[in-house]
Amino acid sequence: MWTARPPEHVEIKEAFGREEAAGLLFSCRLRVTVLLVIGAWLAYSVPMPRVLYYFGLIALFIILGIVPLVLRRYGRWGVGAIAVIALLDAGLLAYTLLAPNPFVETTWPPQMMLRFHNFLYFFVFLAGAALSYSPGHVLWSGSAAAAAWSIGVYLIWARPDTVVGSGSGPTDPDGFLSPYFVNVVTWQNEVVLMMIVAALLAAAVWRSRRLVLRQVAAEQARSNLARYFSPNLVDRLARAGRPFDEASTQNAAVLFVDIIGFTSIAEGMPPEKVIALLRGFHQRMCRVVFAHHGTLDKYIGDAVLATFGTPKPGDRDATNALNCALGMLREIERWNAKRALRGAAPLQVGIGIHYGPVVAGNIGDERRLEFTVIGDVVNVASRIERLTRQYDTPLIVSGDLVAAVRQEGHDDNLLAGFTESTSSEVRGRRAPVAIWQYDAGAGQSAAPAIIA
Structure with missing residues (x-):
């Protein structure tokens, strides 16, 4: 098992980009929903034709909400587009809040x-900007809101009939109580x-963004681990940092399986x-x-x-390995039944399992790390698998594996289909290896076998 070290920040950035796109779509949907609710309320509470003015403004707000989705779809959604849309949004909101309704005659x-x-209402606008997961966009939206409101206040303040005050209290009848009074301090406070x-x-968006980034990175690491480890180990390994830096010697079951006659x-x-x-x-074997x-x-x-029993040994590793082979x-x-329906030839596999001490850990360098097991057990398991051709059986296991299954004692009937065969000599080893073959009587040979 090997894993190259890709530029993780690039992959995480891409993953977060997808989250931002999903947030943009969610924000647009939420915006349209809220505006439609407001439109329904206005239709109920504001008489015609005054309500038509507000309907027009709502339509403009909906269009401004949809424009980002269209721009993103065509690859035109960038920092400049975001800035322009925020300015138009803030400007339209300021106009809505300060400009008089042309369908209403008022003496105010x-x-x-x-x-x-x-x-x-600008705080609602700012809350919507927070859905972008971008601290810069929130600050820009706040600045755009402050600028749009300030421009609107200035246009009113600059009217010749405006009475200007500082908010310290009225000094004459034309001061604070005047309908033409504009409080500059109130604008400053706003x-x-x-x-x-x-x-x-x-700051809150920045913190939540960091949390999301960590979650995306953790999920990415978990997904990578899930390609190599069983689900019950993934969570533990994802939290373990670098658990394989130091090699360890432990007992494990090693299984080899391949397609017989694949070259032909x-x-x-x-x-x-x-x-x-x-x-x-x-895919099927994995x-x-x-x-x-x-x-x-x-x-x-x-x-x-x-392997079974890596990275952490358990009390049923040999049993799991044998159950896996079956x-x-x-x-x-x-699979062969499905292949037969398509007229494809059946496939045959050979499986060999051995049990014993292995050395487990990382090998390679920082750019390409491989967690693997090495040792005599791996070599013997590979050669046992090759014996399946000679014995005409799909599965052969070592006597050490059988002994381990019996010692674990989880399934007394698991070995019912196995028969002990003649011990086989393994090249490079002095002592022969006891082997058990599945479905006894399928082409056994009484002569000792030499495992190449």
Whole structure:
């Protein structure tokens, strides 16, 4: 099993970009929903034709909400577009709050619009900007809101009939109580308060963004681990940091499985079908390995190397390995039944399992790390798997594996289909290896076998 070290920040940025796109879509939907609710309320509470003016403004707000989605779809959604849309949004809101309704005849002077605390609606606008997951966008939206409101207040303040005050109290009948009065201090407080709230929201968005980034990174790491480890180990490994830096010696079951006669099969197939066959085989075998709490070590051509008891030994590793092998045979039977419906030839596999001490840990360098097991047990398991051709059986296990299954004692009937065969000599080892073959009587040989 190997993992190259990709530029994780790039992958996380791409993943977060997808989250931002989803947030943009959610914000647009929420905006349209809220505006439609407001429109329904206005239709109920405001008589015709006054309500038509507000309907027009609502339509403009909806269009401004949809424009970002259109720009993003065509690849035009960037920092400049975001800034322009925020300015147009803030400007339209300021106009809505300060400009008089042309369908209403009123004797109120424009200065009275500043007495209704309409500025509070800008905080709703700012809350909507927080859905962007962008602290910069929140600060920009706050600045745009403050600027748009300030321009509106200035246009009213600059009218020749405006009475200007500082908020310290009326000094004459034409002061504070005048309908033409504009309080400059109130405007200053509104702008300062808007920027403070924008900064607080930006800080909150920044913190939530970091939390989301950590969650995305953790999920990415978990997804990578899930490609190699059974689900029951993924959570523990995802929290463990770098658990494989130090090699460890431990007992484990090592399983090899491959397609018998794959070279001959591949010779008569086009390359794309060979790849499809390998993917189908690997996918099915990997699924069975994970279902029995095994670890996928590596693919070696058409072969699969899996281990049981790594990275942490358990009390049923040998049992899981043997159950996995039997599950693989059942999976191949089901696959062959489907292949037969398409007129494809059946496949045969050979499986070999050995149990004993292995050395487990990372090998390679920082750019390409491979967690694997090495040792005599791995070599013997590979050579036992090759014996399946000689004995004409799909599954052979070592006597050490059988002894471990019995010692674990989880399933007394698991060995019912196995028969002990003649001990086999393994090249490079002095002592022969006791082997057990599945479905006794399928082409046994009384002569000792030499494992090449």
